[in-house]
């Protein structure tokens with residue numbers, strides 16, 4: 001709490017947010033933790049899912065002479081706990097591992113499941129495709145941003161959860177992309193390129209289906225014998241992360257809808273999402289798939305419709321809203337993904353950065369704009385006073401934007417940094433989107449450090 005208390009020494013905020021109690025957003029976000037508390041859930045007679053042992057779910061199917069593991073947790077430490085819990089149910093050896101996609105929170109723990117009898121490891125042929133072009137290009141910033149969205153640099157007391165997962169730390173595993181694990185091969189040994197692939201492991205017949213969505217290397221696993229579907233990250237209990245603020249290549253939202261349609265056609269009696277508590281029963285399973293599918297389709301179609309009408313990205317982000325029957329579905333709350341971010345991503349994914357307004361083809365630099373805004377205000381001092389009163393009045397987004405003008409004029413303006421840090425802290429505390437909260441708080445801490453105010 002030390003860091004938050006320091007904020008209040010500045011004195012602007014005392015009337016606005018009481019530290020003694022959680023904000024409404026914090027209470028709501030905390031309540032979501034019930035959907036990923038640590039538990040082994042029996043999904044079907046031979047299917048078990050470890051929820052809350054690691055940020056992502058890990059499942060076990062018990063076969064005749066071995067088990068199949070679907071996703072393996074973020075780190076070998078987490079996976080060792082999962083493996084121990086699964087061992088209490090079955091001591092059969094791991095004969096197969098399936099990765100639903102290449103993100104490290106689903107693949108990083110593999111070594112804990114690999115014994116002397118090396119299992120088949122299945123994934124899509126383009127496994128890891130979301131990250132590999134960035135690595136090839138020499139990009140590393142997405143990992144730093146990823147740490148900010150996950151809140152890895154925040155002290156424990158400021159972290160609530162990740163909206164769809166407990167707040168954990170990855171150790172030396174990379175939580176954002178598939179990684180090799182020392183001398184043990186944890187990379188796929190078996191892949192397929194497209195469509196549907198039937199496989200048999202330990203007497204269990206499974207269908208692996210390419211389902212591009214959150215990533216292009218996404219697959220879902222269909223276990224027809226026990227009517228169980230493992231959805232990977234195309235489904236979890238939040239509005240989906242159609243765009244991740246850490247920065248990723250375009251997530252093909254149109255293909256995501258088609259993948260949801262395929263999953264609906266399976267008529268599953270249980271659906272295990274990539275994160276959060278499973279959906280059990282035909283009605284709950286269908287309802288979850290249908291509402292998520294409809295929400296993604298709605299946001300896609302509304303954005304395209306607005307684009308065709310000449311609306312800008314900003315205008316669309318400010319106006320596209322889910323219809324009431326979807327907005328009120330608690331499993332479509334914006335705890336992880338966010339509709340306005342999705343809209344921007346769809347716009348950019350199809351048309352790139354230019355919004356169609358020629359005033360934005362060669363805009364003034366931030367500094368040139370700030371000089372003019374300051375002149376308009378009557379000087380930088382008045383700009384600073386206005387930022388302070390915006391903060392005091394709870395107009396925190398404006399306080400943050402005014403601080404940016406002040407910082408564009410003078411990047412060493414510590415007062416502006418402190419105002420922005422306080423504004424971001426209030427925004428964080430009033431956001432039930434975990435990624436936004438983490439990012440706001442991380443940057444707020446960074447600004448305070450720079451300003452020497454902590």
Ligand SMILES: [Zn+2]
Pocket residue numbers: 056103105106233274275
């Ligand atoms: Zn995931």
